[in-house]
Amino acid sequence: MMFLTAGESHGQSLTAIISGYPSGVKIDEEYINEQLAKRQAGFGRGARMLIEKDKVKIISGVSKDISTGAPISIIIDNLDWKASHKRIENEGDILNPRPGHADLTGYFKYRALRIRDVIERSSARETVARVAVGAFAGLLLKQFGVSTAGFTEQIGDISIDLQSSPGAEMDSAKQEIFFDSVEKSMLRCPDAKAEEKMINLIKHAQSQGDTLGGVVRVISAGVVAGLGSYIQWDQRLDTRIAAAVMSIPSVKAVGLGAGFTSGKISGTRFHDEIFYEISRGFYRKQNNAGGVEGGMSNGQNIEVTAAIKPIPTTTAGLKTVNIKSKEMEISLKERSDVCAVPAISIIAAAVVNIELANAYQHKFGEDNIAEMIENFNNYKRYLENI
Numbered sequence: 001m002m003f004l005t006a007g008e009s010h011g012q013s014l015t016a017i018i019s020g021y022p023s024g025v026k027i028d029e030e031y032i033n034e035q036l037a038k039r040q041a042g043f044g045r046g047a048r049m050l051i052e053k054d055k056v057k058i059i060s061g062v063s064k065d066i067s068t069g070a071p072i073s074i075i076i077d078n079l080d081w082k083a084s085h086k087r088i089e090n091e092g093d094i095l096n097p098r099p100g101h102a103d104l105t106g107y108f109k110y111r112a113l114r115i116r117d118v119i120e121r122s123s124a125r126e127t128v129a130r131v132a133v134g135a136f137a138g139l140l141l142k143q144f145g146v147s148t149a150g151f152t153e154q155i156g157d158i159s160i161d162l163q164s165s166p167g168a169e170m171d172s173a174k175q176e177i178f179f180d181s182v183e184k185s186m187l188r189c190p191d192a193k194a195e196e197k198m199i200n201l202i203k204h205a206q207s208q209g210d211t212l213g214g215v216v217r218v219i220s221a222g223v224v225a226g227l228g229s230y231i232q233w234d235q236r237l238d239t240r241i242a243a244a245v246m247s248i249p250s251v252k253a254v255g256l257g258a259g260f261t262s263g264k265i266s267g268t269r270f271h272d273e274i275f276y277e278i279s280r281g282f283y284r285k286q287n288n289a290g291g292v293e294g295g296m297s298n299g300q301n302i303e304v305t306a307a308i309k310p311i312p313t314t315t316a317g318l319k320t321v322n323i324k325s326k327e328m329e330i331s332l333k334e335r336s337d338v339c340a341v342p343a344i345s346i347i348a349a350a351v352v353n354i355e356l357a358n359a360y361q362h363k364f365g366e367d368n369i370a371e372m373i374e375n376f377n378n379y380k381r382y383l384e385n386i
């Protein structure tokens with residue numbers, strides 16, 4: 001499946017068109033709206049999120065709650081549009097571009113009439129549309145027993161106790177308890193002690209007019225071995241996942257499994273040794289590879305981390321230059337989040353789901369879900385008989 005998004009931060013709505021989504025998938029609108037609501041949540045978000053109540057409107061490609069195979073078009077209205085579009089139309093030119101944003105380079109590149117036009121499309125509000133597309137992907141993946149969730153691993157210099165992260169040996173019951181604690185947390189953080197420290201850190205940053213970044217982790221469980229390929233570089237599953245996660249505004253680094261710590265571990269300890277039991281088939285006792293070897297899923301959980309820079313709009317302001325006078329100024333102060341890390345864990349899960357759904361379609365068929373499941377079951381039988 002492929003998709004495009006459109007829409008501005010303070011425009012009337014955000015929209016996406018998904019083409020190539022298989023027919024026959026039950027489309028649960030409530031599930032899509034749940035994902036949108038989770039994206040809006042999290043301690044540290046700004047006042048905008050109190051205004052918006054993101055809800056999807058499905059315009060085409062779904063009939064009687066079932067996908068038809070035709071392009072799916074969706075709209076999510078910006079409730080803030082009514083209040084803000086007149087204000088934005090009448091505001092004076094913004095002359096003090098924000099460092100860390102597209103403001104200055106977008107202004108050059110598009111010979112923009114005003115920096116506002118750059119701000120509007122480069123805003124991370126676009127990710128609302130992608131979370132909705134990711135929810136369609138999630139509904140497809142459910143048919144194959146795949147579930148994906150993201151959580152907060154670090155905010156500023158406060159990290160969770162990594163022992164609380166689900167390891168390769170964690171069974172599905174323990175994973176359920178783990179993700180239950182994530183869903184109940186204001187920061188999507190599984191470690192209550194770390195969460196308390198993170199909340200205090202966010203409050204402190206806010207009081208200083210400052211902002212924070214952090215690290216999120218996404219785990220996809222139940223992914224079949226053999227998605228993606230080593231045959232060409234761009235068919236590698238890790239290539240696609242990394243690109244998708246890197247495309248989220250403010251993500252500065254992406255890792256799989258042990259990610260950036262990989263180089264610190266020696267080969268005999270790093271690699272996920274292969275074991276076999278009749279009841280389990282082939283299995284591993286750890287997951288440093290993050291579920292991908294040779295560009296293919298290996299049957300382990302797919303584990304992806306993303307490092308997120310601090311929010312660039314700070315109430316303290318940053319030094320910048322007036323684009324007309326060339327004098328030094330303090331950067332534009334827009335209504336803004338202090339920390340968006342929990343929301344980014346939802347967006348990252350959505351984009352990972354999009355890549356996984358694509359990989360399932362590539363391997364098992366694109367047209368119809370029943371056909372995909374038949375092909376999938378055939379493949380599973382083949383794997384079981386190895």
Ligand SMILES: Cc1cc2nc3c(=O)[nH]c(=O)nc-3n(C[C@H](O)[C@H](O)[C@H](O)COP(=O)(O)O)c2cc1C
Nearest residue numbers: 100101122124249250251311312313336337340343
């Ligand atoms: C969910 C989410 C919310 C964000 N909220 C804000 C915000 O309120 N203010 C801000 O300046 N940047 C915010 N950002 C970060 C900017 O969108 C991002 O830093 C900017 O678009 C530049 O992109 P880059 O960091 O990838 O270079 C947010 C990002 C995400 C993903």
